[in-house]
Amino acid sequence: MRDLHKSFGGVRAVAGVSLTLEPGRIYGLIGPNGSGKTTLFNCITGAERRDSGDVVLHGRRVAGLAPHRIAQLGVGRTFQVIRVFPELTALENLLVVTTGSHAAAEARARELLAFVRLDGLAHEYAGNLSYGQQKLVEFVRMLMRDPSLVLLDEPAAGVNRTLLNELLDAVRRLRDAGKTVLLVEHDMKVVMGLCEFVFVLDHGEKIAEGPPGVVQADERVIEAYFGR
């Protein structure tokens, strides 16, 4: 991602951010509220049009494509606020993703639900599931297409300890399977424990990057979070 810009009216939400992500690693994207993290996600996935700059995936330029094309090219995401399809069952939530035959899709969907121990609730309406369960449905639904780049927007928010550990394990397994993971997270324990490399945004600009321990001690980062 090179020199990405996005403004809303007079507000520069993302101002010239460049990130390089390698396969098989987990990256963190942190910064105070309103620093442009979610906007950056939206620009990568095409949910919002960037003003300028480039997003390149495996040597292919994806910036400017429609969101569904970018998803088809291997970018999966979850949302800050859960976006399951409430009036579809958990299983149907996964089945809507267009991959292969119906039988193959159903087999994969059941496998993924079992992976997060929701196989018993496959025929329950997603809207009737608990918050944490919906979060898991959203997570495995995104995996249906087997994306190569996974964007997670606050995966830990509102999830209890047990569930969180399962989720974090699942993320590590994605990494081990060679996928690139970029996550936005406010819970520093999660970021420090999971991410190998962290980018810090403030006012739409990248102010620091590096391994979590190094970034945590960076003066500009401390200043951005706590003020002078």
Next chain:
Amino acid sequence: MVGIALAVYPLFGTGYGVRAMLQLFMWVALAGSWNLISGLTGYVSFGHVAFFGAGAYAAAILIVKGGWPWALAALAGGAVASGLALLIGATCLRLKGPYFAIAMLGLNEVLRVLVSYFEGLTGGGLGLSLPTLDATVAIYYAMGAMAALVTLVAYVIVTSRFGLRLMTIREDEVAAEALGIDAFRHKIYAFLLSATGPGIVGGLFARDQGYLEPISVFPLAMTITMIVMTLFGGKGTVWGPVLGAVTLFVLQEVVWARFIYVHQLLFGAIIVVVVLFMPRGVLGLLQLKYRLPRTI
């Protein structure tokens, strides 16, 4: 059983009965068609009667000016309606839900004015008379076939992954796109399907009535009736529009026969009750409670 009973009904039924059933079939087909776009994708079409009217006029003109047989003319009405849907959908389906609803309302008004304006072709405000022909029984069967066909199409769609994807647009279009679902293309397909039925039905209606005028085939009230029937029975379900059409049609006929002045009032009251107390409709409510299969 029901099918056989309906198939032999014209042999025994009274003239009034056959006409009433013909109208009921028409409402089943119209409500079912509206359900394909609005019930499934959540894009509420407030001008769906535009396709009915366009089909009616197209068929009538072909019969009057071209001497086409009515069955063929009605099919051509369906083709005209789907062509119109493609044209309108290509622009309006890019709009967000509420704006789409308003745009469709506008489309209907524009069509009505256009039809009034081109007097040479349509007869304008004076209307267009078709050559006399008694084809009530044949049209009864044609309408019945349309009602069955629209319901069959709904069944095939709702029980397929394509249907589930249409529902994701209703549930959360942003999430659908993020999963790689081409929402626009799906909406266009659903819209085309939802416009074709009313086009054909409009053509049959034109032949059955024998006389058309702009206000008789482009009334907003007809769109409202399609909506109310579908909402009452259960939007996004296979049998919801059928249940809604039968219930409300029977109610309307019975009540209309007894109390001419209160039937509008009752109809309005039903809308309020449905919207307030069971926004999912009868089948939607049952589906959520008892987790009925999507085949219902």
